[in-house]
Amino acid sequence: MSPNEQNLNKDDILQKTSIKEYIDKNWSVSKKSGSGYKVLCPFHDDKSPSMHISEDKGLYHCFVCKAGGNLVQFIKEFKNLTYPETLEEISNFFNIKIPKSNYKPNEDLGLQKKMYDFNNKVSQFFSRCLLDEERNSKPMDYLKSRGFSREDIEGNSLGFAPDSWDSITSLLYKKKDASSVALSLGLITKKEGQKSFYDFFRNRIIFPIKNRQGNILAFAGRTIGKDKVKYINSKESEIFSKRRVLYGLNNFNKLNGKKPKYVFIVEGYTDVLMMNKYGLYNVVATMGTSLTLEHASEVKKISNKVILCYDSDTAGIDSSFKNIEPLYQFGIEIFSLRLDSGLDPCSYLERHGREKFIDLAKKSSSIIDEYMDYLKDKLIEKEISINEALDSFVSKIRYVQDYIQRDKFINKFAASFSISKVKIESIINKEFIRADSPKQSIPTNRILSPEDIILKVFVEFPDSRDSKSINKYISIISPGFYKEMSKILLENIEDEASLIIGKIQDSGMNAMFSDLIFIPFDVPVELSARVKLIKDCIRKIELNLIKDSKRLINLKLSKDVQISDEEEIELLNDLKNLIEEEKALT
Ligand SMILES: [Zn+2]
Known part of the structure; x- marks a missing residue:
């Protein structure tokens, strides 16, 4: 039996193939660079080769758009194929046999679709409840008071979960299959040791959370009663993870494929909706968590700049600073826009209109400048020591990838805190290790x-x-x-x-x-x-x-x-x- 004909298992595939060879013949010929190779990146508008290939490791990586992976991932993305199709492509190109047992798809597409369908059905039910003003006008009154018309509400499929324990369970009447889906989506739940289910969302305005394709992944509910917890979300499920999903992404279609110069990140669902209403579609919000690396990678696909538009109170300032690390790790520039105290983007737009808002956005300052001012205040109030201020500063700027930019920040900190630049550099060198290897011309100073x-x-x-x-x-x-x-x-x-x-x-x-x-x-x-x-x-x-x-x-x-x-x-x-x-x- 010749080596080409033996049956390979999944892991062998990567070891018996060459990623460089595939890229050279199917995309563009790579050139030697350092210990690996460099080629134009097919996943972003690349002017000079930014994609690195390591033949030893069997991996590719683009330092600009952060696309990376092994041969299987490259082909899947490059040719837009499914997993089985990718294996077939590998088998044909390298003339190797891959047993059919490897062709199993990874995801349970059936379950996913069931979940989308179910959420859709429930969303329609919630919408009907909201629009039924005769029965309960309170939720509609609240939304109108925030500046939304009936058309806005219908257009965004907002809803209302009635103040009852069994609205959803009665929708499920006699459908055993559906109750298990509802349960795994967290729409119904049950007390430990008890048999009967009850509704998770009660007496809340409902915001459906959609992915870019418009499928409903989950819901967020805002109380209109006396509940102490203002917002709750559907629990994590096969289709919903708070760490990944950004609210507002589905409206990016309205940009008609235009790449926005920047993305606004705001705190609230109503902020996103109001900005959309004023024709600003490049806006997202997290689901009540700080921004994660996964979120940052989503943002990076859209733009290299963000404007954080968080409240001016302590909580808002604190949470905007928490976003610095993940965004810098993806090489995203961060600006901060603070509105007059007490106003969020939703109320600001209602009061002052679109032009004024955009003017302010254009004047927004670098988040790191704001962070330095914040540390300075803490220092003056003796809440932190100078060493602690320095530590906090270094922990944020160590991810800034542009070397010149980082140097600028260090100079500014040195001047403003009367610390020598050498001392700051020595902290960086002691706690962290600089990655630099000019001979490989890798554009990173991480x-x-x-x-x-x-x-x-x-x-x-x-x-x-x-x-x-x-x-x-x-x-x-x-x-x-x-x-x-x-x-x-x-x-x-x-x-x-x-x-x-x-x-x-x-x-x-x-x-x-x-x-x-x-x-x-x-x-x-x-x-x-x-x-x-x-x-x-x-x-x-x-x-x-x-x-x-x-x-x-x-x-x-x-x-x-x-x-x-x-x-x-x-x-x-x-x-x-x-x-x-x-x-x-x-
Ligand atoms: Zn790229």
Whole structure:
């Protein structure tokens, strides 16, 4: 039997093929660059080759649009094929046999469709309830008071969930199949140990949450009663994840394919709808969570600039600052637009109109300037020390990918806080590692955190992985990208990077992962040196954790919040322990 005729399993496919060869013959011939190859990126309007190919790793990555993956992912995206079609393409092009058992589709499309259909039906029911003003005019009155006409309400398929326990369950009457769908969508729920279901959304105005294609993924409900929780969302399901979905994306079709210069990110559903009403369709909101990496990757597909339009109160300012890291990680420029206090975009547009709003948007300032002012105020009020201000600043700007831009921010911070630039640079060099390798002409100046480095070592050298050290890593990092990736590594402990990337379901995580692999950083070849590097990075993460806890305790102790004597003793005791732990680590 010739090698070409043997039956391959899924993982072999990637090892018996060449991604460079496929790209060269089907797209454009790549040129040698550093240890890999470079080619024009087919996934964005590329003027000079931005896509890197690593033949050793069997991966591609574009540093501009963050497209990345293995051969299967390339063909799927490039030719817009389904998974089975992609396998067929590989089999034909490389003249290898792929057993039919590999052709199973990944997703349960049947269930997905059932869920969309069900949400659609329920949405129509909610709409009817809202429009039935004779029975209950309160929800309609509220929406009208916020400036929405009946046409706006119908056009956006807003709805109302009646103040009853069994509206949805009675829709399901005698349909067993439908109740299991309703249950998994979280539209109905039941108390533990009880048999009967009850409605999840009650006495709430309903905002359907749609994807770009217009399918309803979930609902958000705003109370019009006395419920303490103002907004609730459908629970997470096969089709809905808060970490990924942005509200308002379905209206991007109204831009008629024009790429907007920037995307507005606002706090509320009504803000999105009102901006749409005024002809501004480049606007999204998160579902009551901070912006995640997954959200940032969605935004990146639309534009390289965002304008955050959050409330001017403490909560609004705080949450807009939390968006800095994920957006910078995707190389997105961030501006901040603060409206007069008490006004959100919805009420501002109602009062002052579109032109004034756009004028303000054009004048919005860089978020990092605003962040520096914020730290300065905290410093003056003695809520933080100068070192803490510096730490916070560095943790935000380390993701700025444009080297000149980052330098500009550092200069500004140095001048404004009377700190020498050398000191700031030394903090960056001590806590993080700069990734730069001019010979490979990779357009990144990203600074690698200890979390990045550990993951990079684990991924690129399967022999550095053992469940004990991966579990140790998992135990000290916060939820999100690194934790999710570590779990995938644990389940595929011997797999190479090109196989690992195929197991990532999420496009944001995929982009982050691909970026990390292609960032040049010389991982030591010697196993013992790598083990030492990992240990060292773990120690740095632990020290940062201690620093954070100390900061929190000091804040509690210094604030004029009332705390009891017992609490104070406890806090001081915790602080003492932390200082000892810190000593042991340094
Ligand atoms: Zn690209």
